[in-house]
Amino acid sequence: MQSVLCVFILLCLFQNSLASRISMISNGLKGCRLGAAMKPPLIIVVVVAVLTATRLKSATAAASSRDIVKTYSDPSVQLFNHLVIDKNTGRVYIGAVNKLYQLSPDLDLVATEKTGPELDADECSVLECTSTVNKQLTNNVNKALVIDYTTSRLISCGSLFQGICSVRNLHNISDGVVQVREAVVANNATASTVAFIAPGPPNPPVTQVMYVGVTFTLGSPYRSEVPAVSSRSLEKDRMFAIAQTAVTTGTRMFVNSLARERYPITYVYGFASEGFSYFLTTQMRHTTSSQFISKLVRVCHDDENYYSYTEIPIDCISEAQGGRKYNLVQAAYVGKAGSDLASDLGITAQDDVLFAVFSESDPANSNKPSNLSALCVYSLKAIRRKFMQNIKYCFSGNGQRGLDFISPSLTCVSTVSQPVKFECYLPPNNLPSAPASGRSNNSNQKLHTCTSFSVSYLEA
Amino acid sequence: MQSVLCVFILLCLFQNSLASRISMISNGLKGCRLGAAMKPPLIIVVVVAVLTATRLKSATAAASSRDIVKTYSDPSVQLFNHLVIDKNTGRVYIGAVNKLYQLSPDLDLVATEKTGPELDADECSVLECTSTVNKQLTNNVNKALVIDYTTSRLISCGSLFQGICSVRNLHNISDGVVQVREAVVANNATASTVAFIAPGPPNPPVTQVMYVGVTFTLGSPYRSEVPAVSSRSLEKDRMFAIAQTAVTTGTRMFVNSLARERYPITYVYGFASEGFSYFLTTQMRHTTSSQFISKLVRVCHDDENYYSYTEIPIDCISEAQGGRKYNLVQAAYVGKAGSDLASDLGITAQDDVLFAVFSESDPANSNKPSNLSALCVYSLKAIRRKFMQNIKYCFSGNGQRGLDFISPSLTCVSTVSQPVKFECYLPPNNLPSAPASGRSNNSNQKLHTCTSFSVSYLEA
Numbered sequence: 001m002q003s004v005l006c007v008f009i010l011l012c013l014f015q016n017s018l019a020s021r022i023s024m025i026s027n028g029l030k031g032c033r034l035g036a037a038m039k040p041p042l043i044i045v046v047v048v049a050v051l052t053a054t055r056l057k058s059a060t061a062a063a064s065s066r067d068i069v070k071t072y073s074d075p076s077v078q079l080f081n082h083l084v085i086d087k088n089t090g091r092v093y094i095g096a097v098n099k100l101y102q103l104s105p106d107l108d109l110v111a112t113e114k115t116g117p118e119l120d121a122d123e124c125s126v127l128e129c130t131s132t133v134n135k136q137l138t139n140n141v142n143k144a145l146v147i148d149y150t151t152s153r154l155i156s157c158g159s160l161f162q163g164i165c166s167v168r169n170l171h172n173i174s175d176g177v178v179q180v181r182e183a184v185v186a187n188n189a190t191a192s193t194v195a196f197i198a199p200g201p202p203n204p205p206v207t208q209v210m211y212v213g214v215t216f217t218l219g220s221p222y223r224s225e226v227p228a229v230s231s232r233s234l235e236k237d238r239m240f241a242i243a244q245t246a247v248t249t250g251t252r253m254f255v256n257s258l259a260r261e262r263y264p265i266t267y268v269y270g271f272a273s274e275g276f277s278y279f280l281t282t283q284m285r286h287t288t289s290s291q292f293i294s295k296l297v298r299v300c301h302d303d304e305n306y307y308s309y310t311e312i313p314i315d316c317i318s319e320a321q322g323g324r325k326y327n328l329v330q331a332a333y334v335g336k337a338g339s340d341l342a343s344d345l346g347i348t349a350q351d352d353v354l355f356a357v358f359s360e361s362d363p364a365n366s367n368k369p370s371n372l373s374a375l376c377v378y379s380l381k382a383i384r385r386k387f388m389q390n391i392k393y394c395f396s397g398n399g400q401r402g403l404d405f406i407s408p409s410l411t412c413v414s415t416v417s418q419p420v421k422f423e424c425y426l427p428p429n430n431l432p433s434a435p436a437s438g439r440s441n442n443s444n445q446k447l448h449t450c451t452s453f454s455v456s457y458l459e460a
Numbered sequence: 461m462q463s464v465l466c467v468f469i470l471l472c473l474f475q476n477s478l479a480s481r482i483s484m485i486s487n488g489l490k491g492c493r494l495g496a497a498m499k500p501p502l503i504i505v506v507v508v509a510v511l512t513a514t515r516l517k518s519a520t521a522a523a524s525s526r527d528i529v530k531t532y533s534d535p536s537v538q539l540f541n542h543l544v545i546d547k548n549t550g551r552v553y554i555g556a557v558n559k560l561y562q563l564s565p566d567l568d569l570v571a572t573e574k575t576g577p578e579l580d581a582d583e584c585s586v587l588e589c590t591s592t593v594n595k596q597l598t599n600n601v602n603k604a605l606v607i608d609y610t611t612s613r614l615i616s617c618g619s620l621f622q623g624i625c626s627v628r629n630l631h632n633i634s635d636g637v638v639q640v641r642e643a644v645v646a647n648n649a650t651a652s653t654v655a656f657i658a659p660g661p662p663n664p665p666v667t668q669v670m671y672v673g674v675t676f677t678l679g680s681p682y683r684s685e686v687p688a689v690s691s692r693s694l695e696k697d698r699m700f701a702i703a704q705t706a707v708t709t710g711t712r713m714f715v716n717s718l719a720r721e722r723y724p725i726t727y728v729y730g731f732a733s734e735g736f737s738y739f740l741t742t743q744m745r746h747t748t749s750s751q752f753i754s755k756l757v758r759v760c761h762d763d764e765n766y767y768s769y770t771e772i773p774i775d776c777i778s779e780a781q782g783g784r785k786y787n788l789v790q791a792a793y794v795g796k797a798g799s800d801l802a803s804d805l806g807i808t809a810q811d812d813v814l815f816a817v818f819s820e821s822d823p824a825n826s827n828k829p830s831n832l833s834a835l836c837v838y839s840l841k842a843i844r845r846k847f848m849q850n851i852k853y854c855f856s857g858n859g860q861r862g863l864d865f866i867s868p869s870l871t872c873v874s875t876v877s878q879p880v881k882f883e884c885y886l887p888p889n890n891l892p893s894a895p896a897s898g899r900s901n902n903s904n905q906k907l908h909t910c911t912s913f914s915v916s917y918l919e920a
Binding site: 086088089090091104105149150151152170171203205206207208336338339342343348349350 | 546548549550551564565609610611612630631659663665666667668796798799802803808809810
């Protein structure tokens with residue numbers, strides 16, 4: 001299966017093409033709907049995204065003769081899922097189906113580790129499996145691959161055994177392997193998982209936690225215990241446990257049990273910026289509609305209870321194409337802008353910028369991308385401003401709190417005394433409306449600050 | 461001794477004032493001698509540098525009421541020597557006389573470690589001391605404090621026992637302390653030491669080494685074994701040993717035994733940029749003169765034998781003051797330029813920039829700074845270009861190789877076939893002139909590529 005090579009090269013190509021698009025943008029190409037009191041995102045419609053097998057092959061061949069310096073391939077492996085590069089040493093780590101790789105910066109193989117297949121079944125819990133369960137030889141698909149720089153370890157999580165993670169030595173992935181029996185990531189090949197490390201409770205930035213976003217999966221009685229979004233401890237004796245927990249609160253968010261089977265959330269990308277962690281997701285506009293949109297999820301690093309959990313829709317609209325809306329985010333990257341782009345966005349070259357590629361739904365109202373895509377660029381400064389506007393709007397008694405897939409949406413109630421850092425610190429008695437239990441049976445439903453507004457798109 | 465507080469606050473003030481000066485520069489203040497084919501360094505004459513005790517006190521008081529959020533002081537300690545901040549966690553580490561500190565990002569004390577005083581004498585080797593030696597209770601002055609991010613360890617080196625280093629856990633400096641008996645840094649309170657970690661042999665960037673520059677000290681028979689510049693291993697079983705050694709070569713440079721007592725080199729700052737490690741130094745213009753100048757020392761990260769060891773003089777000249785020359789570098793920092801400064805320097809905001817503060821000799825021809833100082837800004841791109849020009853000039857058969865304090869200076873000889881990466885890879889048979897033993901008795905003298913030219917100042 002030589003396709004592994006193509007996948008790997010495609011990653012390189014993607015990096016290159018993103019860079020070239022960005023330089024085009026910084027030369028002044030624009031075209032988007034202008035929003036009120038909002039620097040618009042820059043947009044440029046780019047290449048056809050979904051390559052057929054033939055076109056992928058020819059693209060690879062064309063690139064290899066010109067740009068590729070070195071390649072690494074493993075014909076025996078089905079798919080490379082994730083790739084991370086140690087920023088200190090340049091070492092390359094790859095998470096694949098049933099295998100992990102450690103390569104040198106020149107892509108020479110240093111070590112491999114077999115991670116599957118193993119006997120497993122959806123009915124098995126993370127800790128045990130009775131002999132009556134019919135177990136099958138199951139692939140271990142790599143779902144997350146993250147470097148913990150504060151302890152020089154590689155964290156890899158696979159789909160086997162309800163999605164558990166292991167910790168390895170960065171210098172040699174075969175050394176000191178510790179497997180932790182805690183369900184962290186998605187437990188099949190297709191359900192999305194995003195994981196990244198950033199400051200978090202109890203004591204940021206000294207304590208770093210792993211932020212994880214996971215699509216809910218059916219078929220196992222144990223998946224209801226895996227939060228959709230959580231912050232997980234990286235402390236030696238509490239590895240991957242929810243970083244902070246109390247009886248009904250903690251660093252976790254569940255989609256409520258009534259909504260979770262018909263309200264899939266796909267986690268596409270995650271990143272941290274200036275005191276907050278963000279996830280880019282696709283989900284339905286309302287629990288009652290089937291129209292898919294992209295949303296930014298945000299929690300504050302200081303927040304031990306996810307009181308600051310907030311979402312805003314994020315759109316990518318082509319003004320040049322008569323307001324064509326690219327509604328489904330497909331991939332993203334947070335970096336810095338070049339001088340020209342920074343100047344266009346009204347920021348400095350040291351400020352964070354989100355580059356995100358979107359597609360249209362095809363068929364309409366589905367979560368499947370069409371073969372057209374667009375790149376939109378947002379300054380994190382603008383994103384923070386939009387979150388702030390929404391939160392203030394709700395605190396002033398306007399609109400609905402939204403997010404009824406977590407807990408029933410309530411009307412925002414005017415709150416006279418807003419706490420100073422009200423983006424982060426929202427103790428229950430400062431919430432704009434009184435908590436309500438409603439129809440959800442999820443224990444921590446009432447603690448979220450839900451400030452999503454269907455009218456408050458990031459770009460308009 | 462409340463001066464400790466002042467020292468610490470002065471560090472903060474210095475950071476702030478550097479930033480404000482840079483913004484002034486980026487607004488277009490310039491004044492310097494223009495060099496041929498060379499983007500000039502920007503220069504601005506700034507504050508009187510040597511504050512008297514009274515003025516320091518008033519400056520501190522003025523600042524504390526406006527800008528200081530939090531302070532940490534220890535009246536029981538004589539001096540804070542070094543401060544490093546973990547870029548991942550924000551933890552603060554301080555190396556002081558006889559003490560190490562670990563503080564939280566909010567400057568709350570987490571841990572302290574006593575490092576001295578202990579019984580020691582110059583006549584003791586790093587490994588042993590006979591009972592006949594008259595040992596004195598001696599302070600342990602912190603000479604280097606470095607974070608090794610690839611293994612999450614803190615490296616601290618003190619003046620005791622010929623200047624040895626210890627390795628500690630970043631999470632708790634009292635945990636897992638390993639002391640290594642190897643003479644690495646200067647062995648008294650005043651002789652300079654600069655240490656930093658960057659990629660190095662045998663396999664950069666996977667292998668990181670500690671680059672160390674040390675002033676030669678008198679009074680001990682063991683100091684001749686400590687190189688002036690060296691790259692030291694960070695591998696567990698070879699900790700602080702010279703990274704690569706052969707019979708006459710290796711990652712080390714000695715000042716020859718005839719010159720070292722009358723040719724002091726002061727190491728002021730060290731940094732890595734794009735494949736090279738640099739030291740900023742003050743030293744004499746010639747071994748035969750007593751005029752002090754500033755020089756940049758450079759070695760290539762790939763170089764297992766310091767064949768690429770090269771120096772260029774670096775000056776800071778005020779055109780506005782009629783060509784006044786600030787000859788002694790006092791402090792420096794490598795960072796990125798803001799958009800305006802980047803544009804002025806002809807670089808991008810992602811390129812490295814060297815900010816360096818210089819003084820004049822006072823009295824003339826001394827290594828003592830006057831009470832006037834100036835800040836000069838250089839792009840690393842310009843610095844690399846100047847090194848390249850000098851090396852090419854010598855390879856073309858022009859000038860002297862210089863650096864006669866290492867080995868006798870020879871006339872550059874035209875070399876027809878320059879190796880492709882001739883900045884780094886200079887095997888002996890490609891050297892512009894045949895090696896000579898001359899008057900120096902230092903075994904590795906003949907292997908340096910000496911391309912220092914008194915006429916090729918960085919700015920002119």
